[in-house]
Amino acid sequence: MVVLLTVVGFFGFRQIAGSLVHVKSEKNQKVENNNKVSSDDNVAVHTYNLPEEEQNIVAPQMVYKITPIPKPMPPQTTFGYSVNGRAIGGWIFGSGTETMFFFGAIHGSEKGTVSAMNSFARYIFDNPTVVGKNKRIIIIPVANPDGYANSSRLNGHAVDINRNFDTAGWTPQGANDNFGGPSSFSEPESRLIGDLVSNYNVSTMVAFHSKGNLVHPEANQSSYDLAHLYSSYSGYRYYNDIASYEGTATNWLREKKGGTAITVELTSHTSSDWTKNRPALLQIIK
Numbered sequence: 001m002v003v004l005l006t007v008v009g010f011f012g013f014r015q016i017a018g019s020l021v022h023v024k025s026e027k028n029q030k031v032e033n034n035n036k037v038s039s040d041d042n043v044a045v046h047t048y049n050l051p052e053e054e055q056n057i058v059a060p061q062m063v064y065k066i067t068p069i070p071k072p073m074p075p076q077t078t079f080g081y082s083v084n085g086r087a088i089g090g091w092i093f094g095s096g097t098e099t100m101f102f103f104g105a106i107h108g109s110e111k112g113t114v115s116a117m118n119s120f121a122r123y124i125f126d127n128p129t130v131v132g133k134n135k136r137i138i139i140i141p142v143a144n145p146d147g148y149a150n151s152s153r154l155n156g157h158a159v160d161i162n163r164n165f166d167t168a169g170w171t172p173q174g175a176n177d178n179f180g181g182p183s184s185f186s187e188p189e190s191r192l193i194g195d196l197v198s199n200y201n202v203s204t205m206v207a208f209h210s211k212g213n214l215v216h217p218e219a220n221q222s223s224y225d226l227a228h229l230y231s232s233y234s235g236y237r238y239y240n241d242i243a244s245y246e247g248t249a250t251n252w253l254r255e256k257k258g259g260t261a262i263t264v265e266l267t268s269h270t271s272s273d274w275t276k277n278r279p280a281l282l283q284i285i286k
């Protein structure tokens with residue numbers, strides 16, 4: 001963990017547990033051995049007893065206060081570009097043969113999904129052994145960067161990308177005929193996902209949306225099973241009372257690729273729901 005150092009007193013910079021830390025001496029305070037670090041990497045306070053030989057030299061007890069600097073995310077792979085030329089990037093973890101694809105913000109206004117995907121990638125980056133040996137994990141936090149930049153559900157052509165995939169019943173939808181696009185796969189953002197699925201032989205897709213507070217499977221047994229599993233570990237209700245929409249990425253993966261696909265709807269448009277999603281994500285990628 002990279003942390004910011006400020007030094008109080010005469011102890012100076014130190015190397016502790018592989019980290020540079022800010023060291024502060026506070027005599028006569030109660031010292032606890034609780035190495036708590038917040039999962040959001042905001043502010044952490046580490047306290048612990050000094051080794052006995054140092055106690056003899058400098059002070060009977062010390063309190064170390066550590067303020068982490070948010071670590072940069074691992075560099076992204078650019079998979080392609082949006083209508084307005086924004087890069088669509090993400091991360092690939094693991095090298096197994098079973099590829100699972102996770103993405104957020106195919107609807108650009110659903111911003112909590114981006115935080116969820118960034119937290120997920122950060123967690124894997126920090127804990128790479130959570131990815132099963134047979135798994136390859138692809139994460140794209142912002143599938144619709146033009147919409148994200150404009151806080152819009154739609155892409156730079158005012159198309160709902162998640163109605164633009166080539167399902168059998170695809171039709172233009174919405175108030176105007178362009179809502180689902182002039183034709184299926186008319187949009188660079190949906191074509192990028194289609195190409196990625198083919199190029200990496202994606203077998204499982206988990207699409208993040210908001211804010212239904214639910215997990216919804218596509219219509220095959222493997223998707224039902226995955227949605228039940230995700231529901232049990234996350235607490236999102238399992239919801240399968242609606243027919244699948246035409247033109248969605250998840251429905252397309254099931255229909256055209258025979259894949260496993262679920263939609264996770266976060267509880268709000270702004271929250272990552274990371275504490276709900278983490279146990280479910282770790283369970284399904286192991």
Ligand SMILES: [Zn+2]
Pocket residue numbers: 106107110208209210
């Ligand atoms: Zn959505």
